[in-house]
Amino acid sequence: MNLSALRSQFPALMQKVDGAAPIFFDGPGGAQVPQSVLEAMSAYLGFYNSNLGGAFFSSDKTVAVMGEARQAIADLLNSPSAGQIVFGANMTSLTFSFSRAISRQWQANDEIIVTNADHYSNVSSWRQAAEDKGATVHALRINEEDCTLDMAHFESLLNANTKLVAVTYASNTTGSINDVKRMIEMAHQYGALVYVDAVHYAPHELIDVQDLDCDFLACSAYKFFGPHVGIVYGKREHLEGFTPYKVEPAKDVVPGRWETGTQSFEGLAGVVAAVEYIASLSELDASHARRKRLEAAFTNSKMHEMALSKHFLSRLKEFPQIKLFGITDESRLAQRTPTFALTFEGLEPRQVSEFLGKHHVCVWDGNFYAQGLCEQLGVMDKGGVVRIGCMHYNTIEEIDRLFELFAQLLG
Ligand SMILES: Cc1ncc(COP(=O)(O)O)c(C=O)c1O
Structure with a gap:
């Protein structure tokens, strides 16, 4: 570089x-934040500041920006479709709202696993949802010598009652990367869902949600050279199958049903520019597919x-x-x-x-x-x-x- x-x-x-x-x-x-992100945000606010669904040019532009942002993040995460990308204020707010929806079905015998490596946005959200349902929460220990997760402890915590594992891809404090792919395989053997916090991981490493086979993965654009926008990828069956808390007149279609209130459209314009900035760190020119450029970057x-x-x-x-x-x-x-x-x-x-x-x-x-x-x-x-x-x-x-x-x- x-x-x-x-x-x-x-x-x-x-x-x-x-x-x-x-x-x-x-x-x-x-x-x-690079200049290109600042310019994209300023151009949106300066010329197109609007909302979704109007019969005029700036509203059309707003719809287009949102679609481009979903596609940019789909490329960044290797999501099978742009329609599986949900935006929100930040990762914490999105995770609280997903935890409310996912926990609707939990019962007293159910068990949840959180970790000692995680930022508490991926702990408190699940712990509080479990408390409301009387479900049990286990905290997975770290290996103190390298601050990775203790996989033997993880194995001992998993059982047929485990409903969800909330785990960070990389520690925001020590930088240790966890073997999340293996944890997902193990959790799936018990039918448990896995919600991955990739907030710290995303600016450093290429993410592939299909290879991971994670159920949900969250990140935050301000950690990867963009503005303050939260992001969740979900498997389609989950985005369709779970029921979010939402205002009744809002359309009940994926992914918008998970997006409460008006989004930061200028932020989404910045998200597109941030992903393009990362892709520009590759030696491949823009004629190559963005995912390919991101891999090289x-x-x-x-x-x-x-x-x-x-x-x-x-x-x-x-x-x-x-x-x-x-x-x-x-x-x-x-x-x-x-x-x-x-x-x-x-x-x-x-x-x-x-x-x-x-x-x-x-x-x-x-x-x-x-x-x-x-x-x-x-x-x-x-x-x-x-x-x-x-x-x-x-x-x-x-x-x-x-x-x-x-x-x-x-x-
Ligand atoms: C690893 C990790 N997870 C989650 C969060 C929360 O993200 P947000 O600020 O988008 O709510 C942070 C923020 O620092 C973080 O570092």
């Missing part, structure tokens, strides 16, 4: 703050992200005062995203992020709503961790600057 050319497409990466270029390691909390960005991870982990060895939670083995870089959860001897996570923030290096500290993970790792009551989140637009030089600042901070 031509890093300087792609970075020049991001106004945020080109700006100066107090005369210096800021460094963004905050991607897992929300990625930076993710191969390129993964290669760069693995190089960032390798460099980060090797520099970290110079600092015995810093502890990393997650995969450290260089032979397993493909099994993690370049997201690093750190604690510092003698310093609160907030002290570290504030020091870096003063130097315009943007990192998050806290638990990132990954409460089960932070509890199991014993950092929940200690301010969580410092999260360094690299994206494909980050550079080796930026990582070196971060470690220079670590050296200053640790004296």
